[in-house]
Amino acid sequence: MANTGVWDKLQTVDRRILYLLLIVFATVSLFFKVTVPTKPGEPVKDFYRSVMDIPEGKTVILQSDFTQSTRGESSGQMEALLRILMRKNVKFALLSVADPQAPLVALNVIRAINQERKAKGERTYVAWEDFVNLGYFPNAEGTANSMASNLTTAMAGRRENAPGKGPTDVFQSPVLQGIRAVQDVPAYINVTGSKTSNILIERLGKKVPFLAMVTGVMGPETLNYYASGQVKGVVIGLNGVAEIETLMDKGLKAENGHPAVAGFEGQINLGRGTGYYLALHACLTLMILAIVIGNVAMVVTRRKK
């Protein structure tokens, strides 16, 4: 029998060695501040075009359904989205249906972006004036149906702190002035780590332009709705964050009948997505190497036997 010792071992590398390699690849790459190039795909380009098309001063509904379990992807998506909305002075009504923690997580991201703007001497977003927190709704299907039928009744009783007044009906806020139905908003944006986007699309997709920022796991399923035109644009996973940050930095050239869309020159555009992108490359490289080595070892061992 031929000597297949090394190749046999390469077929059955101990999982602890793989774990150690992953830790090294992921952490070491985070220390390098390298801007890895990317080529934005059509779903992200359409998302960027749609968000940049929202008129200044208008209000969008922002449904944030992620918690820290998907922070690597969703936080970067939320940060990029908030940077665009705040730079365009677009107001937003925030709500969550997926997890009781989700509104607090979203408020933390808003606070972080506000601190970033404050450090640059820009206007910060103020609750009640620029955004309202509608809170958590435990039943996703019931809430989406209610919003599709009558937004004011669906959100009845929700209050936000008005300056000097205390908790006040959200419909009295500048954010929701003149908004009575979901059709009154120019876009409904969902940042999610689960299938809440599907629940919304099925119930609200015909009534309002819908945009989604989803995790890599939920991406393929959401692309069905993008292909059918029910979702106007999709940002998928960490790759999507890096892509939208690139678009924010460099803008979008005119193509396929779409006009050019400007970027935000001289501002902080490259954030979490670009920061983690090298780590994503390193981890995927490790995975591809591990698969290739395992297969080569298997083929060599078979031939020798």
Add this chain to the structure above:
Amino acid sequence: MIPFLAQVEAPEYNMWNAKPGTPQLWMAIAIAMVVGFAIMVAMLYAPTRMRKPIASAAIFLAGLFWVLVFLFPQPIDTQVKVEQRPPGFVQGISFWLADAIPVVGTFANILTAFILGLGVFSLVRIHLLRVTKKQRDWPFSVVLLVSIVAMAFFGYADWYSRLGPNAQKIEESWPLTAYGKDLLFDGMLQVMEAAMFSLIAFFILSAAYRAFRIRSVEATILLAAAMIAMLSLMGAVVVGWDGWIEQVTNKDPFLTNFTLSSVSGFIRDNLQTPGIRAIDFGIGLGALAMGLRLWLSLERAGAN
């Protein structure tokens, strides 16, 4: 019933709503709790043979509402005032259904919130028992109970402190309750949750290394598709490969189909998406069949 559910305008004073903080609201909450408790007790003491028909009737009525919402003609504009609505039986039912959706949606939210409460109650009961009986690993139960109480206390205290008119000042003064909530929620829970989820990466790497082997034609096709999908997630590879193809082929219309973004796009649009769509259709049909069985109380496992 129709006027009660007709809430075209934002409701202020009616049977289903009241101004926050008013005695009317507290009275309504108290009455609702008493009535709910009475129904629960009545169900407990109802003869066993009566329970199933009662539950089946409630399930049927709840399901019937959504079936009617889906099948019945819908009003074009639900924002039209009550007095301006077109007369007629069909229109009347149609507007009644549209008006009732948010009310039913609120009921659904309340019921789901009760499920959350039920989960907390169950968790506390099980772990209290474990602590009092000193069962195996009871110190972990103590940690869990202390965590629940601490998180609830600081969470509610922080929330309550932000209710007043001076809520904006909390951002500047940052009192003890805010520190406590930050430490527990941002400093511990969120970080631990992120750490737990990131463990999946280790399992994925280990599983991919062991499972992706070219042992058959099907496995080889799967591996090739997975490799292309993984490479297409690496911007540097996509930019490099696509740039090289375009340079070498001088942007030949046919040969540019072999750029990584084109190949991965082809797989995504023509293989992956239709495949998932087919699976979703299957799941939808299964859910419809299961929904019908539950609605008509034909599902014996759930009924008994």
